[in-house]
Amino acid sequence: MIITGKYPNLRLRRNRKSDWCRRLVQENTLSVNDLILPIFITDGINKKESIRSMTGVYRYSVDKIPTILDGAVKNKIPMVALFPYTNSKLKNNIGTEALNENNLVCKAIRLIKRKYKSKIGIMCDVALDPYTSHGHDGVLKKGKILNDETIDILVKQSVIQAQMGCDVIAPSDMMDGRIGKIRKALDKNNLQNTQILSYAVKYASSFYGPFRDAVGSNKNLKGDKKTYQMDYKNTDEAIREISLDIKEGADMIMVKPAMPYLDIIKLAKENFKIPIISYQVSGEYSLLTNAIKKGLINEKSIIETLYAFKRSGSNAIVTYFADKIAKII
Numbered sequence: 001m002i003i004t005g006k007y008p009n010l011r012l013r014r015n016r017k018s019d020w021c022r023r024l025v026q027e028n029t030l031s032v033n034d035l036i037l038p039i040f041i042t043d044g045i046n047k048k049e050s051i052r053s054m055t056g057v058y059r060y061s062v063d064k065i066p067t068i069l070d071g072a073v074k075n076k077i078p079m080v081a082l083f084p085y086t087n088s089k090l091k092n093n094i095g096t097e098a099l100n101e102n103n104l105v106c107k108a109i110r111l112i113k114r115k116y117k118s119k120i121g122i123m124c125d126v127a128l129d130p131y132t133s134h135g136h137d138g139v140l141k142k143g144k145i146l147n148d149e150t151i152d153i154l155v156k157q158s159v160i161q162a163q164m165g166c167d168v169i170a171p172s173d174m175m176d177g178r179i180g181k182i183r184k185a186l187d188k189n190n191l192q193n194t195q196i197l198s199y200a201v202k203y204a205s206s207f208y209g210p211f212r213d214a215v216g217s218n219k220n221l222k223g224d225k226k227t228y229q230m231d232y233k234n235t236d237e238a239i240r241e242i243s244l245d246i247k248e249g250a251d252m253i254m255v256k257p258a259m260p261y262l263d264i265i266k267l268a269k270e271n272f273k274i275p276i277i278s279y280q281v282s283g284e285y286s287l288l289t290n291a292i293k294k295g296l297i298n299e300k301s302i303i304e305t306l307y308a309f310k311r312s313g314s315n316a317i318v319t320y321f322a323d324k325i326a327k328i329i
């Protein structure tokens with residue numbers, strides 16, 4: 001650390017004296033290029049449904065996607081993330097609907113690629129929880145989530161989504177060894193340019209509650225996800241997860257949730273020179289939204305959280321505020 005002087009010669013307030021000067025010495029920036037917008041999709045037509053646990057976020061039927069995508073493309077948001085709300089009649093123990101080429105996600109990918117070409121990237125979750133009757137990310141047998149059996153399905157899900165036009169495959173399931181197997185299958189199917197954004201560091205978190213309501217898996221979920229998602233008491237394990245996924249072929253790494261895990265984001269960036277994406281998850285969104293709604297804090301608090309992610313080393317942020325923030329920055 002270089003100490004260049006001391007008071008009264010040195011007054012750190014001098015550099016903060018006016019707006020132009022604060023801008024001049026500003027160390028971090030936030031732009032629309034940093035934002036990834038999640039979109040929830042539901043079946044039917046002409047639907048824009050509110051979500052009880054997430055004020056201001058909606059589920060769109062596929063035909064209604066342009067009502068949110070037009071603005072995202074106009075404001076130059078680089079990428080959207082798609083999540084389906086699957087009809088419970090289509091759910092079963094092994095999440096078969098994940099492999100249906102006409103499921104909601106596949107239909108949405110085709111519509112977006114047809115209408116917007118390469119003006120915006122598409123990222124898709126790879127995991128079974130929106131499709132399983134028990135709400136888990138993998139195959140459940142005798143109370144256990146089966147790792148390798150789940151991967152076999154995830155590999156197929158990845159190839160199908162990529163064939164439909166998904167640009168970035170994002171496994172969020174936390175099975176061991178899935179990145180390598182997915183990479184291999186994509187390459188074999190001539191999909192060498194499909195990127196993999198690995199949710200390498202995904203903690204078993206209470207902050208996912210509103211999301212599970214949004215995709216309709218909360219009522220189904222039996223137990224918790226602690227045998228596959230990470231223990232929030234751990235740090236070293238994050239490093240091990242990331243290094244494995246990089247070796248297996250991940251192009252980018254996700255840290256999730258974001259705000260309670262700034263130390264992990266920083267650690268990831270310092271140890272691995274690879275794009276780090278942080279996910280400001282649904283619980284973080286709802287906390288902020290509810291506090292703003294009550295007048296306890298103002299809307300500028302949102303920007304403040306996004307800068308925290310940038311400061312700690314995130315290259316981009318998945319946030320349900322993306323479309324609103326893109327309009328004002």
Ligand code: PBG
Binds near residue numbers: 137209211225280
């Ligand atoms: C499912 C998935 C979850 C989220 C993204 N993908 C929830 C979970 O693991 O239960 C959470 C996103 C959020 O809370 O905003 N694989």
